[in-house]
Amino acid sequence: MNRRVLTPRNRGFLFLDSHPAGCRQLVxxxxxxxxxxxxxxxxxGPVALVIGSSAGYGLAATxxxxxxxxxxxxxVSFEKAPTERRTATAGWYRTAATADIARAAGRDMVFLNGDAFSDAMKDQVADLVEQRFGGRLDYLVxxxxxxxxxDPVTGATYASVLKPIGRANRTKTLVFDDEGVPExxxxxTGPAEGDDVEQTVAVMGGADWERWIDHLAGRGLLANGFATAALSYIGSSLTAAMYRQGTIGAAKAHLEATARALNERLDRTVGGRAVTSVNxxxxxxxSTAIPGIALYTGLLRGVLGEGMVPPVRQLAxxxxxxxxxxxxxxDDEGRIRLDAWELTDEVQTAVAGRWETATTDTIADLADLDWFRAEVRRxxxxxxxxxxxxxxxxxDVPWPDHTS
Incomplete structure (x- = not known):
């Protein structure tokens, strides 16, 4: 058994190893x-499928x-196994911990590791629904x-990018040096060029979500009243140029359009529903990869403190x-809104005021940096x-066995 003392090694917000015991305790x-x-x-209990279950809001949903x-x-998630030189990805360890919790709670939950975009994974899931879970799926997140x-049909590979649309965007951003000192x-960030928008929509929009519904419906696996939700984010006007008005925002708009089309279809065919959930x-x-988001989130915590609603409570x-x-x-667009606590005028005005005065010299007084650093490490x-x-x-923690 490979046993090591693990210390955090990182490049910015990206860590090279993960700690199995820490991931287990976090879950x-x-x-x-x-x-x-x-x-x-x-x-x-109802039969559910969670796609993207090992991290962030997908883990909270599970x-x-x-x-x-x-x-x-x-x-379903896509994680890397441990090797002799490197630990597994954090999502691998979180999944193992989640599987143990599900088993202890008496919930029959199967955890699959692979490419959710592939038809092979869709077939594997459909087979399990049919053979293990009574042939009817109640929910899909x-x-x-x-x-x-x-794309499993054309074989074309698309790459998503984080870029504003129309013109370059200059924004404040928060970084930490090797000693953890904030700056x-x-x-x-230069504007989207060529087919950047189309590529990002192809990855992060609603195309694959719709393919999952097509695949499961084609096998006759959607229960009467079947409901599905895709998780999304809108956020603040402070980050809108890079997020909601950028290439990712175009993908989110496509996701929401897909929800409206799926909702009409599911209502007609199985008395079901499709929505986006804005977290x-x-x-x-x-989120840490998006310029400006780290600064915004740290300032938001500085304003709200414990008033921030954690993902698992939102997903509950x-x-x-x-x-x-x-x-x-x-809301008027047919979206479930779980972000009301963040977007009140009072909160956004307070965050905007701190954003305007945020500098390297003042940031420690404006943002909850200890919380933010710890959250990244966690x-x-x-x-x-x-x-x-x-x-x-x-x-070398094994992936959960689903054969028993």
């Missing part, structure tokens, strides 16, 4: 912080679904953030609405309370 903490469980007898809604079913996608810089800000492996609210435990609350299993990081830990 356990999320489970504990999820609101009280649903009263669902063992083996009687844990909240297991605890709050009593789901059973399938979770789609939470995929990927750098590229290969507020100006970052300029609030959080520190995730995807989503499951309540999907299952009918709470009324379905949609994405990889470091800085998790209760873990002895001086102790050697086994890194």
């Amino acid at each position: 356990a903490d999320m489970w504990q912080s999820c609101p009280a469980p649903a009263d669902v007898p063992e083996g009687a 844990l909240a679904g297991l605890k709050r809604a009593g789901i059973r079913g399938i979770a 789609y939470s995929v953030a990927a750098p590229r996608r290969t 507020v810089r100006e970052a300029e 609030g800000a959080a520190v995730t492996q995807s 609210a989503l499951w309540d609405q999907l299952t009918g435990a709470a009324p379905l609350a949609l 994405l990889y299993g470091f800085s998790v309370p209760g873990i002895d990081y001086t102790a050697a830990v086994a890194t």
Whole structure:
């Protein structure tokens, strides 16, 4: 068994190794912080599929679904196994921990590792729904953030980019040096060129979500009343040029258009529903890559403190609405809004004021930097309370076995 003492090694917000015990404890903490469980007898919960289940809001959707809604079913993610030289990805360890929690809770949950964009994975999931879960799927939550996608029909590979549309964007951004000292810089990103928008929409838009629905419907696996939600984000006007008005925003607009088309179709065919769920800000492996988002999130925490709503509580609210435990609350665009706590005028005015005065000299007084740094490290299993990081830990944790 490969046992090592692991210390964080990083390049900016990207860490080279992950800590298995820290990732396990992080998942356990999320489970504990999820609101009280649903009263669902063992083996009687709805059958759900979570695509993109190992990180961020997808992980929160999986844990909240297991605890709050009593789901059973399938979770799909794409993670790297441990090697002699490197640990597994953090999502690998988080998935192993989630599988143990599901088993202890009496929830039959299968965890698959592979390319969610591929037809092979869609076939594998459909086979499991048919053979293991009674041939009917009640819910599908789609939470995929990927750098590229290969179309299984044409074989074309598309790559997503983070760029503004129309003109270059200059924004404040937050970085940390090798010693962890914060610096507020100006970052300029050139505008989308050529087919950047189309490429990003092909990866991050609704095309694959719709293919999943097509595939499952084609096998006759959608239950009456089937509901599906794709997870999204809108965010603040402070980050809009790079996010909602940029290439990623174009993909999110396509995702929402897909939801409207799917909603009409599902209502007609199975009395079902499709929505996008707009979540609030959080520190995730995807969000830290977007210029300006780190600074904004740190300032938001500085304003709200414990008033920030963690992902697992947001996703518990989503499951309540999907299952009918709470009324379905949609905005004028047909979206479930879980971000109201973030986008009030009072909060946004306070964050904007801090944004204007944020410099390297003032940032420590304006943002909760200790929280932000710890949140980034916790994405990889470091800085998790209760873990002895001086102790050697086994890194060759197996992927959950679903054959039993």
